[in-house]
Amino acid sequence: MSNTRAIAEIGLLVYPGAQTSAVDGLTDLFSVANQIAAEQASAQLPVLRISHWRLDESGGQPLRTFDSQPGAASKLVAVLIPPSLTTLPASEVMQRLAAWVREHHAGGATVGSVCLGSFVLAEAGLLDGRKATTHWTRAKELAERYPRLKVEVDTPIVDDGDMITTAGLMAWAELGLRLVDRLMGPSIAAHTARFLMVEHMDSARECGSNFAPILSHGDAAVLKVQHWLQGNGAVDVSLSAMAERAGLEERTFLRRFRAATGLKPTEYCQHVRVGKAREMLEFTNGTVDHIAWNVGYQDPGAFRSTFKKITGLSPSDYRKRFGVSAPADKADQAAAL
CATH class of the missing domain: 1.10.10.60 (Homeodomain-like)
Structure with a gap:
């Protein structure tokens, strides 16, 4: 069935200090969504391709180190930056990460961050003039380090269409479900949340999800x-x-x-x-x-x-x-x- 369905690749940026449980959790969440979508037997639903990207030692851009659909040709429709349980990467590493994220955003990828992942988006200049959120313990630092953005310290998630920032360490589940909602629809997102026994902020809404602009059109x-x-x-x-x-x-x-x-x-x-x-x-x-x-x-x-x-x-x-x-x-x- 995957041969007849479109592929939507979601890249997880595994930087030094990234929370491995979030990376693994997102990988599993998207895999569950794929299984549920496959049961619908609909050629209209895409197959989610999950890939992990890490910096190599050569000083270049991140390389794909895990691929759930190896050999398939696709481009990233979304880039997700997981949280960190330790400290932020060194300045040189941050710049390399930021350049890679900025390139994919310019190419039409939606970008999302969890907790301290927002620092990478800010380093890339993508949050200039925008609202964003991060973990409350680092909100002041984010605002002082990047004064051109507005930090919403009391807001758990800021969904700004092409960029989504979340505050909590465990907010990766909501970020993942929002992408499933966008790419596969609210029904698949709701079934995925139910299977994983996690709450989805948009699942009970009767007025539709937040605006999700089409960014992968290539123009x-x-x-x-x-x-x-x-x-x-x-x-x-x-x-x-x-x-x-x-x-x-x-x-x-x-x-x-x-x-x-x-x-x-x-x-x-x-x-x-x-x-x-x-x-x-x-x-x-x-x-x-x-x-x-x-x-x-x-x-x-x-x-x-x-x-x-x-x-x-x-x-x-x-x-x-x-x-x-x-x-x-x-x-x-x-x-x-």
Whole structure:
């Protein structure tokens, strides 16, 4: 069956000091997902190829040292950086790791980190201007060492589309399940979580998973714009600015962007903004009007309408189900009447 199904390779970066239990656990999690998917007998579901990558002694980039599908030709659709139980790698090693991660991200791979793995993403410059999380004992160090990113110390996971950072040492399970959800669908993710007897934060949601942009389409010009939009939150952007960033004429950009992502640029921007709003509704007590303004909507009514169209819930209902306790938002209550 694997010969007729697409292959989606997930690379685990095994750096010096990486937690071996997380590497092995993720390998097993994806293997279980493959077994469950195989039982569905669907050619539409990909086969997850799990590979481990380690630095060699020659000073070059990491090399594949384990491969669950040896001999198959594929490129990485995701790179995961496990946590560390000790200290961070030396500066020279960090730079080599960062260069490798940066290269694959530029090629369309989603990148994810657990605990101290976020330091590698920060070293690569991928978190500049973005929010990220890490273990609470190293949050201050991360913020001081990389001042261009914003550390969300009280947030267990920051899912920013093309990058996912998690805080806890054991958060590798949630990171793995989110990738299974993206690549194989919520049903396979839920069955995998049930088989492993672990909780999946998205498994009980009725309003769909967080926005997972298509990054493996191979259009470098479009991918450049996608990374730019994820980085700036798709706030204060225009069609002309996106086309200029891509180096394309507007009509050509529109055609290629929709072909690559499945969405019009305006629709894509809405999904990015709503994704960031969902995170703020879950982990902050800001009013809905304030969140609307923060994600780029000057009209709170338009924000509420777009949010409900995408998630199926009003912002206030979403917060009640998935967010922290917060004072009642009178404006949102009035809008719901």
